[in-house]
Amino acid sequence: MTVPSGTRPAGSGRFVTGLAWAVLLSGLWLWGRDATEGPGGSSAPTTGDIAAVGRPLGVELPPAHAPLPPLEPRRVEIPSLGIGAPVVARGLDDAGAIDPPPFEMPHTVGWYGSGTRPGAAGAALLVGHVDTETRPAVFYGLSAVRPGAKVRVTRTDGSVAEFTVDDVQVLPREGFDPARAYGPHDPHRAELRLITCGGSFDRATGAYTANVVVSAYLTGTGA
Template sequence: MSEPRASAGGRLLTFAAWTVLVMGLWLWGKEITGVPPAPPAGQQAAGQQGPALPAARAPLSGAMPARVDVPDLGVRAPVIARGLDAQGAIDPPPYELPGTVGWWGAGPAPGAAGAALMVGHVDTKSKPAVFYGLSTLKPGQKIRVARADATVAEFTVEDVRVYERAGFDPHAAYGSRVKGRAELRLVTCGGNYDKAAGQYSANVVVSAYLTGAGAGAASV
């Protein structure tokens, strides 16, 4: 299958493109140290009925991400663009860069209309990686993406869900929820680790949407 390409204005990808993307997410999962407790498959974590969420902001123009900050997790990580590997799977950040986040460069840029996708490892053979605490985020908490055009896109967490491999619906997990809205998905491995298969049983997906923007440096 050929590599999917971004469409003008960050429109949703075709089903075939989503299928390639999802297979890529399932195929990287070699971490072995374990994952923090996570919500049930396809459901929000308990107690995620928090305060009323702010209104969405109008999307920004497209600009490449340079850094992602998740203040409540102490995450301040560089971002690199990633594509598909030779097997047609999404190529995560190299394992020797456990503190780096990968942005799926064929999709929308964070802050532009559509759902931008960022992936990161949950752990390594010896220690937690950049997205280890992802499943503990709560609605209303903030994610900030510093962009190459010297703007910072601020996203508000909408929910955190865990999607098991069985019966997985890529559009539900990664597709835009509100037409024309700028959205963000942070994705890492979750569920149980199968040593024989060399992968986790699920993905943790944090869904957020653009609620603010300002000026800021893109350096880490």
């Protein structure tokens, strides 16, 4: 469950959101480092108490499409949520964490540019703010997406890589395993992770208690 900006303590503002990103994106950095320096973890989606939605019984999902040539993303759309946003490449900040889009760009999605390109084999990472100090941001409703929903990523040549959501999780920070959350479920597929902050707001630490991680895999292409 995402947290409306209005539930934050007065005066928390960007400092609070920055702490949430520090927790989330440092985890991404650690996962990326481990994947580069040694064998990466690969596992099926987690189920149980920490699963927000998971894969309900009876949901028919299409077969995976073969990975595409690697091209950078330019736009992402989730029609079922009414989300359509530009995508910009982001790198690492001075602390070694992935630098999210600036607060002045709350409706822009960041792609980890040193990682997998959407449509290529592996798991591409797209991150977005859940809210700002005054209003919801691009991934505010992300936890409401359901397995079977489509995610379309427009790439630099104008082609569209179409992904199908197969898992939605809210993962608590306590005992968080970056490799399990962000590593590919199937290394032979082209996968996508859509990531934002979630859970409840922890006043003691000044950060969200969890991360929303939506997993999808390539199922088609278009123009």
